[in-house]
Amino acid sequence: MKVRFQAIRGTRDILPDEVSRWQRLERCARDVFALYGFREIRTPVIEPTALFARSVGESTDIVRKEMYSFDAGEDSITLRPENTAPVVRAFVEHALHRTAATGFPERYYYIGPMFRHERPQKGRQRQFHQVGVEVLGAAEPLADAETLEMVFRFLDGVGIRDRELRLNSVGDEACRGAFRSALVDWLSPRLESLCEDCKRRAAENPLRVFDCKVEADRALLADAPRVLDHLCRECSDHFGAVRSLLDAYRIDYVVDPRMVRGLDYYQRTVFEVVSGGLGSQNAILGGGRYDGLVADLGGPPVPGFGFAAGIERMILLMPESPEDEGALDVLLVTLGHEGWRAAVRMIRSLRAEGVRATMASCERPMGAQLKRADRLGARFALFVGETEIREGRYGLKDLRTGVQETVSEGEVAARVRSVSRGGVR
Ligand code: HAM
Numbered sequence: 001m002k003v004r005f006q007a008i009r010g011t012r013d014i015l016p017d018e019v020s021r022w023q024r025l026e027r028c029a030r031d032v033f034a035l036y037g038f039r040e041i042r043t044p045v046i047e048p049t050a051l052f053a054r055s056v057g058e059s060t061d062i063v064r065k066e067m068y069s070f071d072a073g074e075d076s077i078t079l080r081p082e083n084t085a086p087v088v089r090a091f092v093e094h095a096l097h098r099t100a101a102t103g104f105p106e107r108y109y110y111i112g113p114m115f116r117h118e119r120p121q122k123g124r125q126r127q128f129h130q131v132g133v134e135v136l137g138a139a140e141p142l143a144d145a146e147t148l149e150m151v152f153r154f155l156d157g158v159g160i161r162d163r164e165l166r167l168n169s170v171g172d173e174a175c176r177g178a179f180r181s182a183l184v185d186w187l188s189p190r191l192e193s194l195c196e197d198c199k200r201r202a203a204e205n206p207l208r209v210f211d212c213k214v215e216a217d218r219a220l221l222a223d224a225p226r227v228l229d230h231l232c233r234e235c236s237d238h239f240g241a242v243r244s245l246l247d248a249y250r251i252d253y254v255v256d257p258r259m260v261r262g263l264d265y266y267q268r269t270v271f272e273v274v275s276g277g278l279g280s281q282n283a284i285l286g287g288g289r290y291d292g293l294v295a296d297l298g299g300p301p302v303p304g305f306g307f308a309a310g311i312e313r314m315i316l317l318m319p320e321s322p323e324d325e326g327a328l329d330v331l332l333v334t335l336g337h338e339g340w341r342a343a344v345r346m347i348r349s350l351r352a353e354g355v356r357a358t359m360a361s362c363e364r365p366m367g368a369q370l371k372r373a374d375r376l377g378a379r380f381a382l383f384v385g386e387t388e389i390r391e392g393r394y395g396l397k398d399l400r401t402g403v404q405e406t407v408s409e410g411e412v413a414a415r416v417r418s419v420s421r422g423g424v425r
Pocket of ligand 1: 308
């Protein structure tokens with residue numbers, strides 16, 4: 001019996017036709033982040049389960065319902081559902097704070113797959129990809145504002161214009177206590193009308209009731225107390241300073257006092273960028289400040305700030321770009337056996353000169369070869385047949401403009417490279 005396998009539900013193959021768009025996004029991320037002094041960090045895809053339980057939080061949906069965890073010997077291991085905790089783990093493990101000088105935070109970025117066992121839908125997968133950054137060692141509002149400015153430079157760079165920044169402050173340990181009691185007082189008489197999950201949340205970690213997706217609960221919670229109204233002086237000042245800086249940078253935002261984000265480690269600033277073009281999974285990216293996390297994971301009291309964007313969601317929103325076209329400069333179209341043999345020789349020197357070239361692996365009809373050139377997005381077709389070889393002149397057709405010229409073998413590489421964006425620059 002013939003067996004056929006399919007990609008696991010909630011995972012996707014990114015096929016070569018699509019991958020150039022991913023590469024454009026990744027290139028843009030690296031270029032923009034480098035402008036702000038960020039360096040790449042790569043951490044493992046598997047981490048100790050306890051790392052996420054401790055940082056993201058035991059009572060969050062991510063940890064309770066969405067993690068891919070398994071036992072390996074005596075250890076419980078989890079496929080990372082997010083990458084802030086792993087980056088902080090690495091920061092603490094390698095004592096990276098020691099190389100950081102006061103006033104010069106460490107700035108890291110990452111690009112890679114994350115795993116959450118959620119119900120798949122448009123813009124939501126079980127294996128998805130994030131591009132994110134973490135700034136470790138800056139408590140000042142400047143770090144928040146500067147990173148947000150960078151977010152917008154990145155979105156501009158990939159051409160995503162339909163976007164809205166939503167901003168809130170969730171306070172810190174000091175003011176959250178007061179808010180928690182206000183919320184518990186408000187929740188107590190209403191508990192019976194809330195879902196089972198919310199009843200549990202109210203007992204374990206009341207702030208998490210705001211993660212509830214049940215419509216009736218959400219409607220009720222619209223009147224609940226707001227963290228923003230319970231900020232202590234320091235948190236309020238911090239929020240005010242972030243807002244002034246954003247105004248100075250001319251970055252538009254709306255304050256969304258209901259937004260608490262689905263992860264426990266946040267303190268003070270939290271934010272999301274949403275887009276109308278995405279449907280119900282409308283968050284392109286999210287992040288915030290996590291000043292207690294490094295210490296919580298065994299490190300010194302180093303403040304943190306960062307964000308992560310969902311690459312699949314960004315890809316859905318990115319307009320097409322000529323840069324996404326094929327990465328092939330020339331396809332050698334051969335005519336007759338002599339032509340094919342000559343092309344096998346010529347293609348080697350073209351490649352040696354940095355020209356991205358391909359040809360059929362055997363003799364093929366001309367129509368089929370030209371079709372292939374089109375399919376692969378080749379910029380040029382170079383015609384190699386017996387007449388061309390005899391005369392030492394070859395037809396070189398620019399497949400974008402349709403213009404054909406005649407060149408000598410020695411001229412091909414220079415001509416192709418000067419026109420095709422794919423040539424060596
Ligand atoms: P998050 O909000 O859980 O934050 O995820 C960030 C982004 O990842 C979301 O806005 C969304 O675009 C994308 N995303 C999340 N889940 C899925 C999914 N199932 N399918 C597709 N895309 C998804 C974090 O992960 C934090 N670590 C961000 C951060 C960094 N905070 C501070 N530093």
